[in-house]
Amino acid sequence: MTDVIQATKRDSTGTAATRRLRRDGHVPAVLYGHGEANEHLAIPHAQVKGLLRHHSRMVKLTGDVNETALVSEMQWDALGIEVLHMDLIRVNLKEKIEVTVSVELHGEAIGTREGGILLENVREVEIRCAADSIPESLVLDINDLHLGQNATANQLKLPEGVELITDGETVLAHVEAPRGEGDSGEAQVGSEPEVISKGGAGEDEDA
Numbered sequence: 001m002t003d004v005i006q007a008t009k010r011d012s013t014g015t016a017a018t019r020r021l022r023r024d025g026h027v028p029a030v031l032y033g034h035g036e037a038n039e040h041l042a043i044p045h046a047q048v049k050g051l052l053r054h055h056s057r058m059v060k061l062t063g064d065v066n067e068t069a070l071v072s073e074m075q076w077d078a079l080g081i082e083v084l085h086m087d088l089i090r091v092n093l094k095e096k097i098e099v100t101v102s103v104e105l106h107g108e109a110i111g112t113r114e115g116g117i118l119l120e121n122v123r124e125v126e127i128r129c130a131a132d133s134i135p136e137s138l139v140l141d142i143n144d145l146h147l148g149q150n151a152t153a154n155q156l157k158l159p160e161g162v163e164l165i166t167d168g169e170t171v172l173a174h175v176e177a178p179r180g181e182g183d184s185g186e187a188q189v190g191s192e193p194e195v196i197s198k199g200g201a202g203e204d205e206d207a
Contacts, residue, residue, distance in 0.1 A: 002056065002058040002059060002060050002068070002132075003047070003050060003051050003054055003056040003058075003059050003060070004059070004060045004062060005043055005044070005047040005048075005050075005051070005059050005060070005061060005062070006043070006044055006047065006062055006063045007029070007031075007041045007042070007043060007061040007062065007063045007064055007065050008026075008041065008042045008043075008063055008064050009039060009040065009041060009042075009064040009065070010028065010040050010041060010042045011040075013028075013040050018085075021042055022045075022084070025044060025045045025046070026042040026043060026044055026045060027042070027043045027044075027045055027048045027083050027084070027085065027086055028040070028041070028042060028043075028084075028085050028086075029041040029042070029043050029085065029086035029087070029088055030085075030086075030087055030088065031061070031065065031067060031069055031088045031089075031090060032087070032088070032089060032090070033069075033089040033090040033091070034090040034091075036090065039065055041061075041064070041065065041088075043086065045083075048083050048086070051071065052083075055136050056071070057070060057071055057099065057134050058070060058071075058091070058093075058131065058132065058134065059071060059088065061088075067090055068090070068091055068092075068093055068131075069088035069089055069090055069091060070088065070089045070091050070097065070099070070131060071086065071087075071088060072087040072088060072089045073086070073087040074086055074087075091131040092131065093130070093131050093132035094130055094131070094132065095130070095131055096128055096129060096130055096131075097128070097129070097130075097131050097134075098126060098127070098128050098165060099126070099127060099129075099134055100124050100125070100126050100127075101124065101125065101127055101134070101135055101136070101137055101138055102123060102124050102136075102137045102138070103122065103123055103124060103125060103137065103138055103140055103156065103172055104137040104138065104139050104140065105120065105140050105142050105173060106139050106140065106141050106142065106143075107141050107142050107143035108142070108143060109142045109143070109145035109146075109173075109175050110143065110144060110145065110146055111145050111146045111147035111148070111149065111175030112175065114146065114147040114175075115147065115177065115178070116147040116148075116175040116176055116177055116178075117175065117176055117177075117178055118142070118145070118173060118174075118175050119173065119174055119175070119176060120172070120173045121150075121171045121172055121173060121174065122153075122170060122171070122172045125138065125153055125156065125164065125165075125166040125170070125172075126164075126165040126166045127158075127162050127163060127164055127165055127166075128162075128163040128165055129159075129161055129162040129163065130161060133159070133161055133162070135159055135162060138156045138157065138158065138162075139156065139157045140155060140156055140157075140172055140173065141155070141157070142173060145173070145174075145175050146175065147175050147176070147177060148175065148176065148177075149174065149175060150171045150172075150173065150174035150175075151171070151172050151173045151174070152168060152169055152170060152171055152172060153166050153167065153168050153169070153170045153172055154168035154169065155172075156172075
């Protein structure tokens with residue numbers, strides 16, 4: 001999805017200027033890329049909230065600039081509530097770019113009915129695709145995942161035209177026995193995996 005947002009050029013870029021900008025209901029942003037000069041912009045805070053609601057990665061800038069851009073990065077406040085700054089990259093909608101997208105688990109791992117715990121090791125992967133075809137997320141079917149088994153990036157459902165950059169052998173999720181109830185060493189585990197479900201609780205997890 002591509003959101004249309006109003007962009008105003010700004011001349012002042014210091015700390016005091018950006019604070020005034022935020023008090024006036026705008027988010028400072030920088031547009032760069034394609035060998036062109038950087039543009040320092042102000043985006044209405046309400047429109048930034050719209051981007052977050054829609055999970056938009058692509059934006060159409062209007063107003064002082066007329067560009068299509070990819071939301072590259074957002075800087076948040078200490079509480080993770082308000083966006084303090086945005087980085088935007090100029091793109092051609094048909095050019096291929098590399099982006100990070102979330103992984104969405106679908107189904108109920110059969111291993112959880114075998115007494116195991118479903119653990120999510122990696123929640124995002126890197127892909128390459130056309131700028132106008134960035135998926136919101138990629139689906140990983142875990143229905144056939146037994147106790148002691150794992151699911152890798154190779155098992156993701158990739159839309160047409162989407163290429164996986166992350167190593168296909170990267171373990172995204174696995175099912176292991178609870179501690180003290182058997183050896184879970186057969187499963188390949190990553191660092192500090194997140195517990196998703198135990199026993200019969202195998203609901204889908206939003207990425």
